[in-house]
Amino acid sequence: MLHFELVTPEKLVRSEEVHMVVVPGTEGDFGVLEGHAPFMSTIREGALQIFRTAGGEPETLAIHGGFAEVNDRGLTVLAERAG
Template sequence: MLHFELVTPEKLVRADDVYMVVVPGTEGDFGVLEGHAPFMSTIRDGELAIYKTQNGTPETIRIEGGFAEVNGVGLVVLAENVAA
């Protein structure tokens, strides 16, 4: 499982172990699975698609701007704003 955290400047919005997250990167959407190579990307306004299981229906969360970091622990999305 991929450890995923969604953070804004105000708070930790979500921390969960998931199958995959698709992030709206400024260079295009990218999917992150467990074991993904480390990297950082800026993100554009759009929707995160969070897959709890391999064939499951994704949950979407609207985000605005920020950065995404994939590291040895998992994926951290540092969003400027998360729509309620």
């Protein structure tokens, strides 16, 4: 499972284990699974798609600007606003 955190300047919005997250990057959408290579990207206004299980329906969460970082601990999305 992938450790996923969504953080805004006000609070930690999410911290959970998920199957995959699709992030609206400024260069295009990208999916992150467990074991993804280290990566950093700016994000555009759009929707995170959070897949709790393989083949499951995604939960969609609106985000507005910020950064996404993938490292050995998982995926962290630092959004200007979420929801």
